Amino acid sequence: MLRTSALEKIQRALLALLVLVGVAILFLTGRAVLFPRANLSPTPGGTPPSSVVASTARPTRPPITGLPPRRVGIVAGHWQYDSGAVCPDGLTEVEINLDVARRVVALLLQAGYDAEVLAEFSPKLEGYQADALVSIHADSCNIPEASGFKVARVLYSAVPEEEDHLVECLRTEYERATGLYFHKDSITYDMQEYHAFYEIAPETPGAIIETGFMDADRVLLTEHPDLVAEGIVRGIICFLEGPLD
Numbered sequence: 658m659l660r661t662s663a664l665e666k667i668q669r670a671l672l673a674l675l676v677l678v679g680v681a682i683l684f685l686t687g688r689a690v691l692f693p694r695a696n697l698s699p700t701p702g703g704t705p706p707s708s709v710v711a712s713t714a715r716p717t718r719p720p721i722t723g724l725p726p727r728r729v730g731i732v733a734g735h736w737q738y739d740s741g742a743v744c745p746d747g748l749t750e751v752e753i754n755l756d757v758a759r760r761v762v763a764l765l766l767q768a769g770y771d772a773e774v775l776a777e778f779s780p781k782l783e784g785y786q787a788d789a790l791v792s793i794h795a796d797s798c799n800i801p802e803a804s805g806f807k808v809a810r811v812l813y814s815a816v817p818e819e820e821d822h823l824v825e826c827l828r829t830e831y832e833r834a835t836g837l838y839f840h841k842d843s844i845t846y847d848m849q850e851y852h853a854f855y856e857i858a859p860e861t862p863g864a865i866i867e868t869g870f871m872d873a874d875r876v877l878l879t880e881h882p883d884l885v886a887e888g889i890v891r892g893i894i895c896f897l898e899g900p901l902d
Contacts, residue, residue, distance in 0.1 A: 731793065732793065742798065782857055790861055797871060806831060823864045
C-alpha cells in the first residue's frame with residue numbers, strides 16, 4: 658500500500674514536469690513568432706547593415722543621354738599607299754604619320770569619342786560622314802634648315818566657317834603643345850586640294866596638318882610623338898567642344 662502511494666506521487670511529479678516542459682516550449686515558440694531576430698541580410702525595401710552596404714556598394718552609372726559619341730576620322734598620310742617623303746637615312750614619312758595617327762585615335766577613344774585610323778585612299782572615305790576628319794602628314798627632308806608646321810582646309814569649302822574653326826583650333830593647340838612655328842604663308846596648293854576633301858561628305862569638316870619637317874623637327878616627330886598627338890587631339894576637342902583653357 659505504501660509502495661503504491663509512492664508510485665502515484667512519482668507519476669504525478671513526472672506529469673507535472675512534462676506539463677512544465679510543454680508550457681516552456683509553447684512560450685518560446687510564440688516568442689519567436691511574435692519577436693523574430695533581426696535579419697542581417699539585405700531585404701527588399703529594408704536597410705541592410707552598414708557592413709553589407711560596404712561590401713556591395715558599386716559606382717553609380719553615368720546618366721544616359723541617348724546621344725551617340727562624336728565621330729572623328731584620322732587619315733594616316735600615305736598609309737597603305739606609298740612611303741611618302743624619304744630622308745637620306747631611310748626615315749619615311751608614312752611611319753611617322755601612322756605612329757602619330759594611332760596615338761591620336763587612342764587618345765580620342767580614351768576621351769569617349771568614336772575615332773578610327775583611315776588609310777590614305779581608304780574606300781571608307783567615299784561619302785565619309787563624321788564630326789571631323791583630319792589627315793596627318795609630315796614635311797620632307799629637302800630643306801634641312803626648315804622647321805614648323807602647317808594646317809589647311811579645302812580651297813572651296815561647303816562649310817567654310819566650320820572648317821576655318823577646325824583649322825584655327827588645330828593651329829592654336831598644336832603650336833601650344835609642340836612650340837613649333839606656324840608656316841601660314843607656305844601652305845601649298847596640294848594641301849588645299851587634298852584628294853580626301855573631295856571624297857568625304859560635303860558637310861564633314863576636314864583639315865590636313867603637316868606636323869613638322871622630317872629633318873629639323875625630327876626629334877619631336879620621332880622621339881616625342883606623344884606631344885605631336887596631344888596637340889592634334891587638343892585641336893580636335895577644341896573644335897568639337899570649345900576652347901580647353
